[in-house]
Amino acid sequence: MSRAHMLLVEDDAALAELVTWHFRKEDFEVSHTVDGEEALIMAQERIPDIVLLDWMVESLSGIEVCRRLRRSPNTANVPIIMLTARGEEEDRVRGLETGADDYVTKPFSPRELVARVGAVLRRVRPALAGETLSFADIEMDTVGHKVRRAGQTIPLGPTEYRLLKHFLEHPGWVFSRERLLDSVWGHDSDIELRTVDVHIRRLRKAINAGGLRDIIRTVRSAGYALDSEAAH
Template identity: 70%
Template sequence: MRIGIKRLLLVEDDRAIADLVKFHFTRAGYTVTSTPSGEEALILVDEIRPDLMVLDWMIEGISGIELCRRLRRKPATANLPIIMLTARGEEDDRLRGLETGADDYVTKPFSPKELVVRAGAVLRRVRPALAAEMLDYAGLEMDLAAHRVRRDGQSISLGPTEYRLLRHFLENPGRVFSRQQLLETVWPHSEDIELRTVDVHIRRLRMALGEHGGADLVRTVRSAGYSLDSEAVV
Protein backbone atom coordinates (compact mmCIF):
# COMPACT_ATOMS: atom_id res chain seq x y z
CA MET A 1 0.00 0.00 0.00
CA ARG A 2 1.43 3.37 -0.94
CA ILE A 3 1.70 5.91 1.86
CA GLY A 4 1.53 9.12 -0.13
CA ILE A 5 3.98 10.83 -2.46
CA LYS A 6 7.36 11.84 -1.09
CA ARG A 7 9.99 13.90 -2.89
CA LEU A 8 13.33 12.18 -3.58
CA LEU A 9 16.41 13.95 -4.93
CA LEU A 10 18.75 11.42 -6.55
CA VAL A 11 22.33 12.55 -7.16
CA GLU A 12 23.96 9.91 -9.36
CA ASP A 13 26.14 10.34 -12.48
CA ASP A 14 25.80 6.76 -13.77
CA ARG A 15 22.77 7.00 -16.08
CA ALA A 16 21.91 3.30 -15.90
CA ILE A 17 21.98 3.26 -12.10
CA ALA A 18 20.02 6.52 -11.93
CA ASP A 19 17.31 5.12 -14.21
CA LEU A 20 17.12 1.92 -12.16
CA VAL A 21 16.82 3.75 -8.85
CA LYS A 22 14.29 6.19 -10.26
CA PHE A 23 12.12 3.34 -11.58
CA HIS A 24 11.94 1.55 -8.23
CA PHE A 25 11.33 4.66 -6.16
CA THR A 26 8.67 5.94 -8.55
CA ARG A 27 6.92 2.58 -8.30
CA ALA A 28 7.04 2.90 -4.50
CA GLY A 29 5.17 6.21 -4.62
CA TYR A 30 8.01 8.76 -4.69
CA THR A 31 8.38 11.76 -6.96
CA VAL A 32 11.98 11.52 -8.15
CA THR A 33 14.21 14.34 -9.39
CA SER A 34 17.62 13.24 -10.66
CA THR A 35 20.89 15.05 -11.37
CA PRO A 36 24.48 13.89 -11.97
CA SER A 37 25.91 17.15 -10.59
CA GLY A 38 26.67 18.17 -7.02
CA GLU A 39 26.42 21.86 -7.92
CA GLU A 40 22.99 21.38 -9.46
CA ALA A 41 21.92 19.31 -6.47
CA LEU A 42 22.58 22.29 -4.19
CA ILE A 43 20.21 24.37 -6.34
CA LEU A 44 17.56 21.64 -6.56
CA VAL A 45 17.50 21.18 -2.79
CA ASP A 46 16.22 24.74 -2.44
CA GLU A 47 13.85 24.44 -5.40
CA ILE A 48 12.08 21.15 -4.70
CA ARG A 49 12.66 20.79 -0.93
CA PRO A 50 13.16 17.01 -1.04
CA ASP A 51 12.07 14.71 1.77
CA LEU A 52 15.01 12.39 1.11
CA MET A 53 18.28 12.39 -0.82
CA VAL A 54 20.09 9.39 -2.31
CA LEU A 55 23.63 10.57 -2.94
CA ASP A 56 26.50 8.92 -4.84
CA TRP A 57 29.96 9.54 -3.38
CA MET A 58 31.73 9.94 -6.73
CA ILE A 59 29.80 12.54 -8.75
CA GLU A 60 30.61 15.40 -11.11
CA GLY A 61 32.08 18.51 -9.52
CA ILE A 62 31.45 18.54 -5.77
CA SER A 63 31.96 15.08 -4.27
CA GLY A 64 29.10 13.40 -2.45
CA ILE A 65 30.99 13.70 0.86
CA GLU A 66 31.48 17.44 0.38
CA LEU A 67 27.86 17.92 -0.71
CA CYS A 68 26.68 16.07 2.40
CA ARG A 69 28.95 18.23 4.57
CA ARG A 70 27.59 21.47 3.05
CA LEU A 71 23.97 20.37 3.48
CA ARG A 72 24.54 19.54 7.14
CA ARG A 73 25.97 23.03 7.73
CA LYS A 74 22.82 24.77 6.42
CA PRO A 75 19.94 25.08 8.92
CA ALA A 76 17.35 24.41 6.20
CA THR A 77 18.93 21.06 5.24
CA ALA A 78 20.65 20.04 8.49
CA ASN A 79 18.02 17.34 9.07
CA LEU A 80 17.48 16.25 5.46
CA PRO A 81 17.61 12.41 5.38
CA ILE A 82 20.57 11.35 3.23
CA ILE A 83 21.50 7.87 2.03
CA MET A 84 25.01 7.57 0.63
CA LEU A 85 25.18 5.24 -2.40
CA THR A 86 28.72 4.31 -3.43
CA ALA A 87 31.16 1.70 -4.67
CA ARG A 88 33.49 2.60 -1.79
CA GLY A 89 32.78 -0.26 0.59
CA GLU A 90 35.79 -0.19 2.92
CA GLU A 91 35.02 0.27 6.61
CA ASP A 92 36.92 3.56 6.78
CA ASP A 93 34.88 4.91 3.86
CA ARG A 94 31.58 3.88 5.49
CA LEU A 95 32.61 5.49 8.76
CA ARG A 96 33.66 8.67 6.96
CA GLY A 97 30.32 8.84 5.15
CA LEU A 98 28.34 8.37 8.35
CA GLU A 99 30.51 10.80 10.30
CA THR A 100 29.98 13.42 7.59
CA GLY A 101 26.24 13.20 8.21
CA ALA A 102 24.78 10.42 6.05
CA ASP A 103 21.86 8.61 7.71
CA ASP A 104 22.63 5.33 5.92
CA TYR A 105 25.34 3.95 3.65
CA VAL A 106 24.64 1.52 0.78
CA THR A 107 27.47 -0.01 -1.24
CA LYS A 108 27.38 -0.98 -4.92
CA PRO A 109 26.36 -3.42 -6.25
CA PHE A 110 23.07 -3.14 -4.41
CA SER A 111 19.46 -4.31 -4.49
CA PRO A 112 17.12 -1.49 -5.62
CA LYS A 113 14.28 -3.04 -3.61
CA GLU A 114 16.44 -3.09 -0.49
CA LEU A 115 17.40 0.53 -1.11
CA VAL A 116 13.70 1.52 -1.18
CA VAL A 117 13.08 -0.39 2.06
CA ARG A 118 16.07 1.23 3.75
CA ALA A 119 14.89 4.64 2.55
CA GLY A 120 11.54 3.98 4.22
CA ALA A 121 13.34 2.98 7.42
CA VAL A 122 15.36 6.21 7.39
CA LEU A 123 12.21 8.28 6.90
CA ARG A 124 10.43 6.49 9.74
CA ARG A 125 13.37 7.21 12.01
CA VAL A 126 14.24 10.76 10.93
CA ARG A 127 10.88 12.13 9.73
CA PRO A 128 8.13 9.82 11.04
CA ALA A 129 5.27 12.00 9.78
CA LEU A 130 6.27 11.30 6.17
CA ALA A 131 6.21 7.54 6.68
CA ALA A 132 2.85 7.50 8.43
CA GLU A 133 -0.40 6.40 6.82
CA MET A 134 -2.36 8.51 9.30
CA LEU A 135 -1.58 12.06 10.36
CA ASP A 136 -3.35 13.46 13.40
CA TYR A 137 -3.24 16.62 15.46
CA ALA A 138 -5.68 18.28 17.89
CA GLY A 139 -8.65 16.15 16.81
CA LEU A 140 -7.80 16.30 13.10
CA GLU A 141 -7.14 12.99 11.34
CA MET A 142 -5.90 12.59 7.78
CA ASP A 143 -5.92 9.09 6.29
CA LEU A 144 -3.31 9.29 3.52
CA ALA A 145 -4.22 5.93 2.01
CA ALA A 146 -7.97 6.62 1.84
CA HIS A 147 -7.52 10.36 1.17
CA ARG A 148 -10.02 11.24 3.93
CA VAL A 149 -10.07 13.90 6.64
CA ARG A 150 -11.98 13.90 9.91
CA ARG A 151 -12.24 16.32 12.78
CA ASP A 152 -13.46 14.94 16.09
CA GLY A 153 -14.94 12.03 14.16
CA GLN A 154 -16.80 14.23 11.64
CA SER A 155 -15.91 13.97 7.95
CA ILE A 156 -14.39 17.07 6.37
CA SER A 157 -14.71 17.74 2.64
CA LEU A 158 -11.66 19.45 1.13
CA GLY A 159 -10.65 20.49 -2.36
CA PRO A 160 -7.31 19.20 -3.71
CA THR A 161 -5.38 22.36 -2.80
CA GLU A 162 -6.87 22.59 0.69
CA TYR A 163 -6.02 18.91 1.20
CA ARG A 164 -2.38 19.54 0.23
CA LEU A 165 -2.25 22.59 2.51
CA LEU A 166 -3.64 20.67 5.46
CA ARG A 167 -1.31 17.75 4.86
CA HIS A 168 1.69 20.08 4.85
CA PHE A 169 0.52 21.66 8.10
CA LEU A 170 -0.14 18.27 9.72
CA GLU A 171 3.37 17.11 8.83
CA ASN A 172 4.76 20.25 10.51
CA PRO A 173 2.35 21.25 13.34
CA GLY A 174 3.20 24.47 15.12
CA ARG A 175 5.70 25.58 12.47
CA VAL A 176 5.06 28.93 10.80
CA PHE A 177 5.28 29.04 7.00
CA SER A 178 5.40 32.21 4.93
CA ARG A 179 3.06 32.60 1.98
CA GLN A 180 6.02 32.13 -0.36
CA GLN A 181 7.05 28.90 1.37
CA LEU A 182 3.51 27.54 1.15
CA LEU A 183 3.29 28.54 -2.50
CA GLU A 184 6.52 26.71 -3.35
CA THR A 185 5.62 23.61 -1.35
CA VAL A 186 1.89 23.14 -1.93
CA TRP A 187 1.45 24.40 -5.50
CA PRO A 188 3.26 22.16 -8.03
CA HIS A 189 3.76 25.01 -10.51
CA SER A 190 3.81 28.27 -8.60
CA GLU A 191 5.57 30.59 -11.08
CA ASP A 192 2.38 32.31 -12.26
CA ILE A 193 0.44 32.18 -8.98
CA GLU A 194 0.14 35.26 -6.79
CA LEU A 195 0.83 35.22 -3.06
CA ARG A 196 -2.73 36.29 -2.28
CA THR A 197 -3.89 32.97 -3.72
CA VAL A 198 -2.51 31.40 -0.54
CA ASP A 199 -4.80 33.61 1.56
CA VAL A 200 -7.84 32.52 -0.47
CA HIS A 201 -7.15 28.83 0.11
CA ILE A 202 -6.32 29.38 3.77
CA ARG A 203 -9.79 30.93 4.18
CA ARG A 204 -11.37 27.94 2.43
CA LEU A 205 -9.42 25.56 4.64
CA ARG A 206 -10.56 27.43 7.75
CA MET A 207 -14.18 27.29 6.64
CA ALA A 208 -13.98 23.55 5.96
CA LEU A 209 -12.31 22.77 9.28
CA GLY A 210 -14.90 24.83 11.12
CA GLU A 211 -17.88 23.29 9.35
CA HIS A 212 -18.90 21.29 12.43
CA GLY A 213 -17.77 23.87 14.99
CA GLY A 214 -14.66 23.92 17.13
CA ALA A 215 -11.78 26.34 17.55
CA ASP A 216 -9.89 27.72 14.57
CA LEU A 217 -6.71 25.66 14.25
CA VAL A 218 -5.01 27.81 11.61
CA ARG A 219 -2.96 30.55 13.22
CA THR A 220 -2.16 33.77 11.38
CA VAL A 221 1.21 35.22 12.33
CA ARG A 222 1.33 38.85 11.27
CA SER A 223 4.08 39.60 8.75
CA ALA A 224 5.20 35.96 8.92
CA GLY A 225 2.56 33.57 7.60
CA TYR A 226 0.43 30.69 8.86
CA SER A 227 0.71 27.62 11.05
CA LEU A 228 -1.44 24.79 12.35
CA ASP A 229 -1.73 25.46 16.06
CA SER A 230 -4.18 24.09 18.64
CA GLU A 231 -3.93 27.46 20.42
CA ALA A 232 -4.48 29.50 17.25
CA VAL A 233 -5.48 33.13 17.55
CA VAL A 234 -6.56 34.77 14.31
Protein backbone atom coordinates in the same frame (compact mmCIF):
# COMPACT_ATOMS: atom_id res chain seq x y z
CA MET B 1 -0.28 9.71 2.78
CA SER B 2 1.62 12.53 1.08
CA ARG B 3 4.18 11.58 -1.55
CA ALA B 4 7.82 11.71 -0.51
CA HIS B 5 10.10 13.83 -2.69
CA MET B 6 13.52 12.26 -3.33
CA LEU B 7 16.59 14.02 -4.71
CA LEU B 8 18.80 11.47 -6.49
CA VAL B 9 22.40 12.54 -7.14
CA GLU B 10 23.93 9.84 -9.34
CA ASP B 11 26.08 10.09 -12.49
CA ASP B 12 25.64 6.47 -13.64
CA ALA B 13 22.75 6.90 -16.09
CA ALA B 14 21.65 3.24 -16.08
CA LEU B 15 21.68 3.03 -12.29
CA ALA B 16 19.85 6.35 -11.94
CA GLU B 17 17.14 5.12 -14.32
CA LEU B 18 16.77 1.85 -12.38
CA VAL B 19 16.58 3.59 -8.99
CA THR B 20 14.13 6.20 -10.31
CA TRP B 21 11.86 3.51 -11.74
CA HIS B 22 11.74 1.54 -8.48
CA PHE B 23 11.01 4.57 -6.31
CA ARG B 24 8.35 5.99 -8.65
CA LYS B 25 6.72 2.57 -8.47
CA GLU B 26 6.64 3.08 -4.67
CA ASP B 27 4.91 6.44 -5.28
CA PHE B 28 7.96 8.63 -4.64
CA GLU B 29 8.48 11.82 -6.61
CA VAL B 30 12.08 11.67 -7.87
CA SER B 31 14.26 14.58 -9.02
CA HIS B 32 17.62 13.59 -10.52
CA THR B 33 20.93 15.29 -11.21
CA VAL B 34 24.43 14.04 -12.08
CA ASP B 35 26.12 17.13 -10.66
CA GLY B 36 26.99 17.94 -7.04
CA GLU B 37 26.76 21.73 -7.43
CA GLU B 38 23.38 21.44 -9.13
CA ALA B 39 22.19 19.09 -6.36
CA LEU B 40 22.84 21.83 -3.78
CA ILE B 41 20.87 24.37 -5.84
CA MET B 42 17.98 21.92 -6.35
CA ALA B 43 17.89 21.10 -2.63
CA GLN B 44 17.56 24.80 -1.77
CA GLU B 45 14.92 25.49 -4.43
CA ARG B 46 12.77 22.62 -3.20
CA ILE B 47 13.75 20.90 0.02
CA PRO B 48 13.60 17.13 -0.53
CA ASP B 49 12.30 14.60 2.00
CA ILE B 50 15.32 12.39 1.38
CA VAL B 51 18.58 12.57 -0.61
CA LEU B 52 20.21 9.56 -2.31
CA LEU B 53 23.76 10.71 -2.90
CA ASP B 54 26.52 8.95 -4.82
CA TRP B 55 30.00 9.22 -3.30
CA MET B 56 31.57 10.07 -6.69
CA VAL B 57 29.64 12.66 -8.70
CA GLU B 58 30.60 15.50 -11.03
CA SER B 59 31.92 18.91 -9.85
CA LEU B 60 31.69 18.18 -6.10
CA SER B 61 32.29 14.94 -4.21
CA GLY B 62 29.33 13.31 -2.49
CA ILE B 63 31.07 13.89 0.86
CA GLU B 64 31.28 17.64 0.16
CA VAL B 65 27.63 17.77 -0.99
CA CYS B 66 26.65 15.98 2.23
CA ARG B 67 28.73 18.40 4.32
CA ARG B 68 27.14 21.46 2.68
CA LEU B 69 23.60 20.08 2.96
CA ARG B 70 24.21 19.58 6.69
CA ARG B 71 25.60 23.14 7.06
CA SER B 72 22.58 24.81 5.48
CA PRO B 73 19.71 25.48 7.93
CA ASN B 74 17.17 24.54 5.21
CA THR B 75 18.58 21.06 4.64
CA ALA B 76 20.34 20.33 7.95
CA ASN B 77 17.74 17.74 8.92
CA VAL B 78 17.05 16.16 5.52
CA PRO B 79 17.96 12.45 5.66
CA ILE B 80 20.87 11.46 3.39
CA ILE B 81 21.75 7.96 2.20
CA MET B 82 25.11 7.62 0.46
CA LEU B 83 25.57 5.22 -2.47
CA THR B 84 29.06 4.02 -3.19
CA ALA B 85 31.20 1.28 -4.64
CA ARG B 86 33.72 1.94 -1.87
CA GLY B 87 33.04 -0.73 0.73
CA GLU B 88 35.97 0.04 3.05
CA GLU B 89 34.96 0.65 6.63
CA GLU B 90 37.07 3.82 6.80
CA ASP B 91 35.08 5.40 3.94
CA ARG B 92 31.82 4.30 5.47
CA VAL B 93 32.73 5.90 8.81
CA ARG B 94 33.80 9.08 7.02
CA GLY B 95 30.44 9.29 5.25
CA LEU B 96 28.52 8.78 8.47
CA GLU B 97 30.70 11.31 10.33
CA THR B 98 29.99 13.88 7.62
CA GLY B 99 26.29 13.53 8.35
CA ALA B 100 24.93 10.69 6.21
CA ASP B 101 22.11 8.73 7.86
CA ASP B 102 22.86 5.47 6.12
CA TYR B 103 25.22 3.98 3.58
CA VAL B 104 24.52 1.47 0.79
CA THR B 105 27.40 -0.20 -1.04
CA LYS B 106 27.11 -1.05 -4.75
CA PRO B 107 26.07 -3.40 -6.11
CA PHE B 108 22.82 -3.39 -4.16
CA SER B 109 19.36 -4.76 -4.82
CA PRO B 110 16.76 -2.06 -5.56
CA ARG B 111 14.41 -3.76 -3.09
CA GLU B 112 16.99 -3.45 -0.33
CA LEU B 113 17.48 0.22 -1.18
CA VAL B 114 13.71 0.84 -1.06
CA ALA B 115 13.62 -0.87 2.37
CA ARG B 116 16.56 1.18 3.68
CA VAL B 117 15.00 4.45 2.47
CA GLY B 118 11.72 3.47 4.11
CA ALA B 119 13.55 2.73 7.38
CA VAL B 120 15.30 6.11 7.39
CA LEU B 121 12.07 7.94 6.55
CA ARG B 122 10.25 6.17 9.36
CA ARG B 123 12.81 7.43 11.84
CA VAL B 124 12.80 11.05 10.69
CA ARG B 125 9.58 11.56 8.71
CA PRO B 126 7.01 9.16 10.17
CA ALA B 127 4.07 10.86 8.41
CA LEU B 128 5.61 10.08 5.01
CA ALA B 129 6.42 6.50 5.78
CA GLY B 130 2.89 5.36 6.48
CA GLU B 131 1.90 3.03 9.29
CA THR B 132 3.02 -0.33 7.90
CA LEU B 133 6.52 -1.77 8.21
CA SER B 134 7.36 -4.54 5.80
CA PHE B 135 10.27 -6.72 4.73
CA ALA B 136 10.12 -9.76 2.44
CA ASP B 137 6.72 -11.36 3.22
CA ILE B 138 6.37 -9.84 6.74
CA GLU B 139 4.07 -6.88 7.40
CA MET B 140 3.60 -5.01 10.65
CA ASP B 141 0.68 -2.68 11.28
CA THR B 142 2.19 -0.35 13.90
CA VAL B 143 -1.18 1.25 14.71
CA GLY B 144 -3.14 -1.96 15.15
CA HIS B 145 -0.12 -3.82 16.60
CA LYS B 146 -0.67 -6.71 14.18
CA VAL B 147 1.92 -8.80 12.35
CA ARG B 148 1.29 -10.90 9.25
CA ARG B 149 3.58 -13.19 7.31
CA ALA B 150 2.58 -14.52 3.90
CA GLY B 151 -0.90 -13.21 4.67
CA GLN B 152 -1.25 -15.12 7.95
CA THR B 153 -1.61 -13.29 11.29
CA ILE B 154 1.23 -14.06 13.73
CA PRO B 155 0.66 -13.72 17.49
CA LEU B 156 3.68 -12.13 19.19
CA GLY B 157 4.42 -11.24 22.80
CA PRO B 158 5.23 -7.57 23.55
CA THR B 159 9.02 -8.09 23.64
CA GLU B 160 9.08 -10.14 20.44
CA TYR B 161 6.92 -7.46 18.81
CA ARG B 162 9.40 -4.71 19.81
CA LEU B 163 12.33 -6.83 18.62
CA LEU B 164 10.73 -7.46 15.22
CA LYS B 165 9.77 -3.78 14.92
CA HIS B 166 13.39 -2.79 15.55
CA PHE B 167 14.61 -5.22 12.87
CA LEU B 168 11.97 -4.04 10.39
CA GLU B 169 13.09 -0.44 10.90
CA HIS B 170 16.70 -1.42 10.10
CA PRO B 171 16.60 -4.21 7.47
CA GLY B 172 19.99 -5.78 6.83
CA TRP B 173 21.67 -4.12 9.81
CA VAL B 174 23.59 -6.40 12.18
CA PHE B 175 22.84 -5.65 15.83
CA SER B 176 24.90 -6.92 18.74
CA ARG B 177 23.09 -8.24 21.80
CA GLU B 178 24.19 -5.10 23.66
CA ARG B 179 22.67 -2.83 21.00
CA LEU B 180 19.43 -4.81 21.00
CA LEU B 181 19.22 -4.63 24.79
CA ASP B 182 19.72 -0.88 24.64
CA SER B 183 17.23 -0.30 21.79
CA VAL B 184 14.49 -2.77 22.72
CA TRP B 185 14.70 -3.01 26.50
CA GLY B 186 16.04 0.49 27.23
CA HIS B 187 19.07 2.09 28.86
CA ASP B 188 18.20 1.14 32.44
CA SER B 189 17.78 -2.54 31.74
CA ASP B 190 19.47 -5.04 34.07
CA ILE B 191 18.60 -7.93 31.76
CA GLU B 192 21.37 -10.39 30.89
CA LEU B 193 22.63 -10.67 27.34
CA ARG B 194 21.46 -14.28 27.02
CA THR B 195 17.87 -13.03 27.51
CA VAL B 196 18.20 -11.51 24.02
CA ASP B 197 18.94 -14.99 22.62
CA VAL B 198 15.84 -16.39 24.35
CA HIS B 199 13.59 -13.73 22.80
CA ILE B 200 15.23 -14.14 19.38
CA ARG B 201 14.44 -17.87 19.59
CA ARG B 202 10.81 -17.10 20.50
CA LEU B 203 10.56 -14.58 17.66
CA ARG B 204 11.99 -17.09 15.18
CA LYS B 205 9.59 -19.78 16.36
CA ALA B 206 6.61 -17.46 15.89
CA ILE B 207 7.46 -16.00 12.50
CA ASN B 208 8.78 -19.26 11.02
CA ALA B 209 5.77 -21.36 12.09
CA GLY B 210 4.58 -23.78 9.44
CA GLY B 211 8.05 -24.28 8.00
CA LEU B 212 8.51 -20.77 6.59
CA ARG B 213 12.07 -19.72 5.77
CA ASP B 214 14.02 -18.14 8.63
CA ILE B 215 14.86 -14.53 7.78
CA ILE B 216 16.72 -13.69 10.98
CA ARG B 217 20.41 -14.22 10.41
CA THR B 218 22.81 -15.06 13.24
CA VAL B 219 26.16 -13.38 12.61
CA ARG B 220 28.86 -15.25 14.51
CA SER B 221 30.34 -13.17 17.36
CA ALA B 222 28.48 -10.10 16.07
CA GLY B 223 24.75 -10.47 16.66
CA TYR B 224 21.57 -10.72 14.58
CA ALA B 225 20.12 -9.20 11.41
CA LEU B 226 16.89 -9.30 9.42
CA ASP B 227 18.05 -10.71 6.10
CA SER B 228 16.04 -12.19 3.22
CA GLU B 229 19.09 -14.30 2.29
CA ALA B 230 19.50 -15.70 5.81
CA ALA B 231 20.75 -19.26 5.94
CA HIS B 232 21.58 -21.46 8.90
